[in-house]
Amino acid sequence: MDARTCALQLLDERNNRLSLVASSGAGKAYLNKPDVIISESFLGSVVRLKKPLQIENVQISNAYQQQDIARCEGLVALLSVPLVFGSDAIGTLNIYKEKSYVFSNEEINIAMALAEFSALAIEKARLLERIVESEELLRQNEKLSALGLLAGEVAHEIRNPLTVLKMLYHSLDLKFPENDPRTEDVRIMGEKMDHLNNIVEQILTFARNAEPQFKPSDINKIINDLRILVRRKFAQQNVQLNLQLEEDLPKVKADDQQLSQVFLNLTLNALEAMPNGGTLKIKSSSSKTTKTKNKPTHIQIEFSDTGSGMNPELRKQAFSSLLSSSKPGGTGIGLAIVNRIIESHGGEIKIESSVKGTTFNVLIPTNSQ
Incomplete structure (x- = not known):
């Protein structure tokens, strides 16, 4: 098609915008252009209508909102075709020429075929990304489950001797004069055993997954x-x-x-x-x-x-x-x-x-x- 610039924009449904994700032949001004608002733009119409649209000269067309960028980049004719997957438009494929031009039906069909392949590739990539994320989440859950089982076994082994230690500690009924430094030591010993007991119980709760x-x-x-x-x-x-x-x-x-x-x-x-x-x-x-x-x-x-x-x-x-x-x-x-x-x-x-x-x-x- 002797294109001056080609660009791929994908739909961000949450923000109702089209964002540039890939391009060929684009200059700095085009690469830095703001996202396109779906409800207020020519390219948004391509997404909404799910059909190709073209402009013979974007530099003088009121339908095109970024005329300054077009002049700076030397972009004139535009053919925009939707990327459609299933029943949803997920973006646009935009083809620019550097002179005033009307794209033929054959050229439009070629662009539509390219857009169809692009949409399929993008959705496959997104699916693969979701699969990878799901597998990572599954690995984390399996790791956490295994950790819980191991922790439960360890906690059971700790709890029995800890219970004996606490019983012996309380049976000794250790009391010292108020100014004796061992009084503070005894208090800390009791606190730390309680602290350790709390940790053991928390681990067991985790391992049991109590309802x-x-x-x-x-x-x-x-x-x-x-x-x-x-x-x-x-x-x-x-x-x-x-x-x-x-x-x-x-x-x-x-x-x-x-x-x-x-x-x-x-x-x-x-x-x-x-x-x-x-x-x-x-x-x-x-x-x-x-x-x-x-x-x-x-x-x-x-x-x-x-x-x-x-x-x-x-x-x-x-x-x-x-x-x-x-x-x-x-x-x-x-x-x-x-x-x-x-x-x-x-x-x-x-x-x-x-x-x-x-x-x-x-x-x-x-x-x-």
Whole structure:
């Protein structure tokens, strides 16, 4: 066709735009051109109508929105054909010539054939990408499952001698004068055995994949109970707690104890991220959709800290970690267990992070079962 420039643009349905993904013969101005809005452009018409359209001279046509770029690049005639896969248009193949021109039916048919092959190749590539992502997710799940089984075996082996140690410790009833340094040693020994016992129980919970015991639950009450539990630790670290709890939240079917574990873990993670003080905001709110009118469909709980944030690699691996052990003495269950609990409630948890802090968004449907 003696084309001056060829370009492939793909549809971003979420943003209602066409984005340039590949080109041949394009200059800098064309490569840097903004995305095309579907509802306001000639190329968008090609997608909407799912049929080829052409312009004899884009430099003087009011239908073409990027005339300055066309003049800069020496683009004149344009043939744009849709990339169609199944019943959906997924993009456009654009062919430009450097002079005024009317494309023949034969040329249009050739371009349509190229577009058909391109659409097929693109969808195959997308399918392969989804397969790779699914396989990676499956490997991660299998790895996590194997880790849970192994951890369960190890925890069982640890729990028996630990139980004996605790019984012996309490039977000794070690008491020393108030100023004796061994008093503090005894106290620490007791705390550490309790800490180790908590870790063992958390691992066993993970390995058993215990089913939640659902009942009507008040999210705000769970959060307020948590505030009482951790207020001393907040004071010790000079961390301010900012509660923003929506009044009259609908109750959800949930396991209070499991959600308490989740909220406690997210709170302790936030405290670990703010060793020198800061603010933790815990916000509860209900969300609605137009389909359900005034009936809330989800309860959202946000945990936002003012720590240093999480790097991308840590965020990527966050839900693969069995235990929260980023700081010595941490007692929270790991985010892998947090994620499992939320999923068992039919919900989801997401992480947003920057240098200004991290936010965990927990979303629980009001009809959890």
